[in-house]
Amino acid sequence: MPELPEVETVVRTLRPTITGAKIAAIQLNRTDIVTPANTNLTPLLTGKTITSIDRRAKRIVITLDDCNRFYIHLGMSGRLTLDQVTHPTKLHTHFIIELENTTTQIRFNDPRRFGGVFWLGTDSAEKDLGPEPLTLKPAHLAKQLQHTRRPIKAALLDQTIIAGIGNIYADEALFLAKIHPLTPANKLKPIQISALNRAIKQTLRQAINFKGSTLRDYVNADNSPGGYRTKHKVYDRAGDPCTRCRTPIKRIVLTARSTCFCPDCQKR
């Protein structure tokens, strides 16, 4: 599901309501969604005040007034929503944060359970993450890519190389930059790296403006779907005409992921 734009959208929606809010209680309906295993969240969260909520890559990082923090990862099917306490709880709602002095609560719902709650304590949320794409300079992107011969599409999905891009926005950015997804990452010319860096930023920013892409599961924290899906140029458009040249969009499988591109605009 959720890549950088979707996670950013959720964070922006939650921020005004939950910043400064005090946690009255929590409900944890499945303990196996918490990492490290056997972390008892109840004493760590109850009575604490939320100081801030931020995004790092695809992680939703919540910091408490005692300087401890944790993050929520939405995985493939996760939702983090702000719901009225009277609103019926959906199936697969694993974790609820009850807030003082409000009629709403934060609910984490995740049918496939690829997501979860990750307790950090005073550790940072940086572990195993590459740089943020929205502030990345071309020279830094070049440095990140120069040591791998893997296809550029695979490199963009590697969160240790660049953090926050997933299957949709990798395809969309490569189309915008006119780069074939199978091009070895270390074979990209400087001009292509610059184009890719710009394309990544532009794609992610536009997606954020449309509040992300909803394929099936993703919704914003207010339960509304994202509006960017109809703007996709290649993702999930196999067989449809390219918006630039009318050539049918091609679909290949790369590292077990569907990869869509225009064979005419994105030559090897």
Add this chain to the structure above:
DNA sequence: GTCCATGTTCTTTA
């Protein structure tokens, strides 16, 4: 029944 899906991590292979 089959195949596929926005992600990550562990294991196996080269």
Add this chain to the structure above:
DNA sequence: CTAAAGAACATGGA
């Protein structure tokens, strides 16, 4: 040894 490919995780919709 490292880099890269593959499998696994769990659920639901087409």
